[in-house]
Amino acid sequence: MSHMQSEWLRQLAYLVHTNRELGLMLRGIKPLSYFMDIIGQEPDICIRYWRMFDRHVALGRLVRREVIEVCPGAPQLEYRMLFYALPGHEWQVDAMLALLNEPGAWSDRRERRFGELLGYEAWQIDYWLAHRRSPAGA
Template identity: 55%
Template sequence: MADIGETAYPAVMLPNLLRSLPYLVHTNRELGLMLAGEKPLASFVDGKGRFPEVVVRYLRLFDRHVANGRILRRDHYSDAFGVTPYVKHRILFALPGEEWRMQAMIDLHEGHAAWSPELERRERGLLGYADWMNDYWVQLVYVHRDA
């Protein structure tokens, strides 16, 4: 399963919540945004060998850009947690000069058991969402949920 806003599933499958935002999510647009220099990092995560075929096909679109150095790729594996019986596989893509974001994303997810609005904000910042977008998202997802 990919991170929120970072999946490769068709837009028709996106929850109404994501489609109702006052900005465009990066979902299904990661590669184009990266090639345009507008997105510094993309992150996809699922169990090792468990990515759906549609995601695998989408990830293959990055291959030639990785081969020519226009985009960097890093694969990270970590132990499963909770009830997941498989190894977690995170695939990260970064623009040259932004590769520090790869390790920061790994550290963010490996170093915290409980997720919070602050971690959500940091993750979305690493992915290239603007502060105002993160403010809107956190308000919508966390503040309204807890109200």
């Protein structure tokens, strides 16, 4: 994430979940976390973060699902989608995969559903949709 983008995110009217996912999930606030990286190019910090999640998977506090796909336009590369869900919320992984695989352009409706599945409140999603296209966020 660029410095300009991270500065813009800090100025939002709410705290984004980025780098706070595990704590929010363990408190039952966030039902689903989603990560995506090119296999073999994952930053070490991400691998360490996922290990923290995996400790809770081993204890039954979280459920993990991994989906590996070939990169469109770069068949020599694969990407990993990694999902962590609260027990009983596994359906949200399926709903997220369906959303991500919908044909057509990304829309405000899809962006709203994406936020809902990740556990953002309606007012936060409304705020995001209203402000994400601002020049400061570009």
